[in-house]
Amino acid sequence: MHKPSQKISRLVATTAIAATVLAAQAPNVLAVTQPHPDQELNQEAVKKQLHVEGVEQLENGVKLDLSSDQTAFIRLFSEDMAKVSILKEGEEEYFSEAITKKEWGTPSFDVSEEKSEITLTTDEITIKIKKEPFGVKFLDKEGNVINEDYMQNGSGYDGEKPYVYKKTTEDEAFYGFGEQSGLEVNQRGESIGMFNTDAYAYGTDTKYLYTSIPFFIGLKNEKAYGMFFDNTNRSYFEMASESDDYYYFYADDGTLNYYFMYGPEIEDVLDRYTELTGKMDKPAKWTLGLHQSKWEYSAEDIERVAETYREKEIPVDTMHFDIDYMDEYRVFTWSDKFGDEALHQKLDAMNFKKITINDPAVKKDPGYFMYDEGTANDYWAKNPDGSNFVGEVWPGESMFPDFSKEEVREWWASKHDILFDKGIDGLWNDMNEPAVFDGPYHTMPLDVTFGEGENKRTHEEYHNLYGHDEAEATYDAFEMYKPNERPFVLTRDMYAGSQRYAALWTGDNVSEWDHLEMSLPMNMNVGLSGVPFVGNDIGGFAGRPDAEMFARWIEVGAFLPFSRIHYDSDKKAEGKKQAQEPWAFGQEVEDISKKYIEMRYKLMPYLYNAFIDAAEQGTPVQQPLVYQFQDDENTYNVSDQFMFGKEMMLAPIVEEGQTERDVYLPEGETWVDYWTGEEFDGGQTITTEAQLDHLPIYVKKDSMIPTREVQQYTGEKPLENLVLDTYLNEKATYSFYEDDGATLDYKDGEYNVTDLEVKRKGKHIEFKKKEKATGYDTDLESYTLKLNGEEAPKRVRAAKAKYKEVSSVEEVKSTQESFFYDNEEQALYVNVPADEKHKVKIFFNGKKDKAGKSDKKK
Numbered sequence: 001m002h003k004p005s006q007k008i009s010r011l012v013a014t015t016a017i018a019a020t021v022l023a024a025q026a027p028n029v030l031a032v033t034q035p036h037p038d039q040e041l042n043q044e045a046v047k048k049q050l051h052v053e054g055v056e057q058l059e060n061g062v063k064l065d066l067s068s069d070q071t072a073f074i075r076l077f078s079e080d081m082a083k084v085s086i087l088k089e090g091e092e093e094y095f096s097e098a099i100t101k102k103e104w105g106t107p108s109f110d111v112s113e114e115k116s117e118i119t120l121t122t123d124e125i126t127i128k129i130k131k132e133p134f135g136v137k138f139l140d141k142e143g144n145v146i147n148e149d150y151m152q153n154g155s156g157y158d159g160e161k162p163y164v165y166k167k168t169t170e171d172e173a174f175y176g177f178g179e180q181s182g183l184e185v186n187q188r189g190e191s192i193g194m195f196n197t198d199a200y201a202y203g204t205d206t207k208y209l210y211t212s213i214p215f216f217i218g219l220k221n222e223k224a225y226g227m228f229f230d231n232t233n234r235s236y237f238e239m240a241s242e243s244d245d246y247y248y249f250y251a252d253d254g255t256l257n258y259y260f261m262y263g264p265e266i267e268d269v270l271d272r273y274t275e276l277t278g279k280m281d282k283p284a285k286w287t288l289g290l291h292q293s294k295w296e297y298s299a300e301d302i303e304r305v306a307e308t309y310r311e312k313e314i315p316v317d318t319m320h321f322d323i324d325y326m327d328e329y330r331v332f333t334w335s336d337k338f339g340d341e342a343l344h345q346k347l348d349a350m351n352f353k354k355i356t357i358n359d360p361a362v363k364k365d366p367g368y369f370m371y372d373e374g375t376a377n378d379y380w381a382k383n384p385d386g387s388n389f390v391g392e393v394w395p396g397e398s399m400f401p402d403f404s405k406e407e408v409r410e411w412w413a414s415k416h417d418i419l420f421d422k423g424i425d426g427l428w429n430d431m432n433e434p435a436v437f438d439g440p441y442h443t444m445p446l447d448v449t450f451g452e453g454e455n456k457r458t459h460e461e462y463h464n465l466y467g468h469d470e471a472e473a474t475y476d477a478f479e480m481y482k483p484n485e486r487p488f489v490l491t492r493d494m495y496a497g498s499q500r501y502a503a504l505w506t507g508d509n510v511s512e513w514d515h516l517e518m519s520l521p522m523n524m525n526v527g528l529s530g531v532p533f534v535g536n537d538i539g540g541f542a543g544r545p546d547a548e549m550f551a552r553w554i555e556v557g558a559f560l561p562f563s564r565i566h567y568d569s570d571k572k573a574e575g576k577k578q579a580q581e582p583w584a585f586g587q588e589v590e591d592i593s594k595k596y597i598e599m600r601y602k603l604m605p606y607l608y609n610a611f612i613d614a615a616e617q618g619t620p621v622q623q624p625l626v627y628q629f630q631d632d633e634n635t636y637n638v639s640d641q642f643m644f645g646k647e648m649m650l651a652p653i654v655e656e657g658q659t660e661r662d663v664y665l666p667e668g669e670t671w672v673d674y675w676t677g678e679e680f681d682g683g684q685t686i687t688t689e690a691q692l693d694h695l696p697i698y699v700k701k702d703s704m705i706p707t708r709e710v711q712q713y714t715g716e717k718p719l720e721n722l723v724l725d726t727y728l729n730e731k732a733t734y735s736f737y738e739d740d741g742a743t744l745d746y747k748d749g750e751y752n753v754t755d756l757e758v759k760r761k762g763k764h765i766e767f768k769k770k771e772k773a774t775g776y777d778t779d780l781e782s783y784t785l786k787l788n789g790e791e792a793p794k795r796v797r798a799a800k801a802k803y804k805e806v807s808s809v810e811e812v813k814s815t816q817e818s819f820f821y822d823n824e825e826q827a828l829y830v831n832v833p834a835d836e837k838h839k840v841k842i843f844f845n846g847k848k849d850k851a852g853k854s855d856k857k858k
């Protein structure tokens with residue numbers, strides 16, 4: 001059984017201010033910053049129950065008059081998604097900024113009313129609404145209960161606090177909740193809080209981190225549903241933390257509304273959730289390359305590190321500019337050194353992409369254009385008395401833009417030419433909790449206000465949206481200045497839906513083993529919360545890793561959706577002089593780093609296609625095993641393995657001194673050891689050895705993985721030859737998407753989709769392809785079909801054309817209509833011209849000796 005580890009809110013009120021003020025000097029000795037104490041529900045109040053007093057049928061659901069002058073709306077948005085709202089007198093149905101799709105076609109449904117209950121039925125779900133007391137139950141079309149209210153408490157308001165109690169049983173697992181600490185992917189048993197917090201050097205039990213996504217997935221009897229509590233106030237999720245019979249969620253304030261969406265596949269839940277809150281854009285390819293960063297790199301450091309990457313031929317795409325590039329931390333300015341044209345030209349000449357950090361706070365500094373314009377136009381967050389709120393951050397006393405106002409977002413976006421004019425390619429938003437050094441609990445007082453008139457909101461309500469709206473403003477800068485380029489925004493703070501604008505990095509993690517371990521479940525849950533583009537600072541941000549830790553970290557880091565090495569300033573590293581570039585730990589670790597970074601670049605076509613799935617269906621890139629294998633209960637609590645895209649499973653070493661580990665192989669697949677070719681049946685745990693340079697990887701049998709030659713940076717060489725790394729039993733397929741990876745031209749149809757298929761047909765193997773979309777002018781000249789674990793063929797031909805045998809892998813890649821059999825590797829390479837019209841048939845001499853396959857060379 002899953003052992004819950006209760007998270008604790010570590011900070012006592014009195015130390016909060018001291019901690020945050022001192023944070024810049026000696027943070028490691030202090031408690032992690034946390035918000036003010038949790039508010040609990042009044043247990044007596046939640047026992048009072050609501051009753052249905054009247055029913056009215058609506059076009060897409062029902063309206064219910066409830067006791068206590070409350071009203072409920074239960075609306076069907078689609079056949080498998082409903083929204084439940086319970087409103088106090090005078091309140092309206094609520095949609096936060098998370099919701100991008102408000103208009104849904106009305107699904108067909110039936111309503112029936114009986115004495116004790118009202119029933120809504122669609123083709124996918126049934127909702128039964130109990131009248132006395134009021135309660136909601138969701139069933140699938142076979143009548144199985146998927147989710148129901150816990151009737152002892154039900155749902156309603158405790159004073160200002162909206163709450164919902166739900167029934168659960170011991171076997172129900174929970175995933176999602178955005179960015180969460182802890183070592184377990186299954187969040188059952190956890191006390192979760194959502195209030196964006198600058199939690200420098202957080203730990204495995206820190207309750208409040210940077211991002212708030214009040215969405216989760218429940219999985220019971222192999223069936224999944226999604227639950228999205230759209231409330232931007234501080235919220236709490238007690239996930240069977242008090243009893244195995246119920247869980248509940250509530251918020252400090254705001255309206256009671258949640259969306260229920262039925263799977264039964266997790267995949268369908270996420271597709272629906274991201275239809276509601278938005279999907280990420282197709283990313284620019286360069287953003288999927290490696291990024292390198294450090295707080296307090298000097299201008300010279302940036303140049304030297306960039307040069308060293310190129311000299312050592314370790315692939316990398318991007319250098320980040322942290323806050324020191326600004327003129328005394330004034331946003332949208334350059335200091336002389338970092339703004340120097342020569343530096344930018346050098347980086348450009350080495351084909352580096354460049355990302356600058358940006359903070360929201362604007363230095364209070366009359367004469368500084370940002371301060372003057374923002375003040376003249378009344379753009380700042382305000383104190384309750386209407387005066388401008390002033391708080392300390394890096395530049396000293398600062399103003400905080402009110403990003404809830406459209407005009408402020410536009411103004412903010414319009415300033416980015418200052419960065420773009422230096423050739424900046426991507427933007428990085430930090431400190432957008434917002435963090436305030438001298439504010440209570442490291443943020444603004446809760447009564448600071450945003451917006452005006454009808455749109456006026458308190459910081460208490462708006463807090464979790466601050467980063468979301470800043471990300472939107474930053475994203476809009478691309479539309480303004482680079483209208484046909486794919487935006488890249490990296491943010492520390494999100495609310496539900498922020499995936500539309502930004503990728504997420506998980507803030508100031510620490511160079512400690514449990515942080516490496518924690519990064520896996522953390523990212524997997526972020527991925528299950530609609531945010532596929534996520535990563536952690538490789539090697540850890542705070543503190544410094546040793547050689548072993550960095551080696552293990554880069555092995556994972558090379559496969560993160562967002563892959564960036566980033567580390568803290570030397571001042572904060574407690575005197576440790578350790579740098580964190582791949583070559584800073586000696587030759588062995590440099591070689592290991594290069595090996596896995598090169599592998600990322602080799603897998604770029606596969607990785608890019610995984611991101612296409614993310615953009616089209618909300619599919620996570622770094623997936624927990626349960627995502628694809630929810631019928632196998634043994635996957636539910638696997639927290640230290642993950643699927644990298646659809647076909648590859650990674651089981652990294654995340655503990656010190658370990659050179660061996662257990663690996664669970666999910667049921668229903670045969671798994672191939674990527675390094676040795678050895679095959680294993682699914683549904684078992686195996687033990688594997690993993691010396692320092694070894695990352696255990698398993699590939700699904702009957703899969704095809706598109707790869708390419710390594711590049712030093714994305715776009716160095718055109719993709720002329722696509723290698724289809726194939727593990728065949730009966731049939732392997734891949735739908736290969738290609739476009740320019742940079743512009744928005746794909747929206748006008750400039751993309752290709754090619755369906756590839758390899759099939760065993762008795763004694764021969766057949767390869768065929770079908771062009772589904774052909775709008776992109778591809779560079780692709782040929783495919784190299786690489787068949788792993790096959791014997792030498794007798795002949796290869798397509799219709800009448802006979803493919804000729806050549807004598808090396810290099811030759812096969814450069815000669816069309818050719819093949820090569822690598823005896824040692826037991827792999828057959830076939831070069832198929834991209835314009836081959838016919839099926840390619842591969843004939844063998846005898847019967848394939850399946851038994852011999854597992855003792856291949858190591």
Ligand code: MIG
Nearest residue numbers: 294295322323357430507508
């Ligand atoms: O208060 O810009 O999480 O990535 O290097 C620290 C300096 C501010 C926190 C970010 C970190 C960044 C650092 N920032």
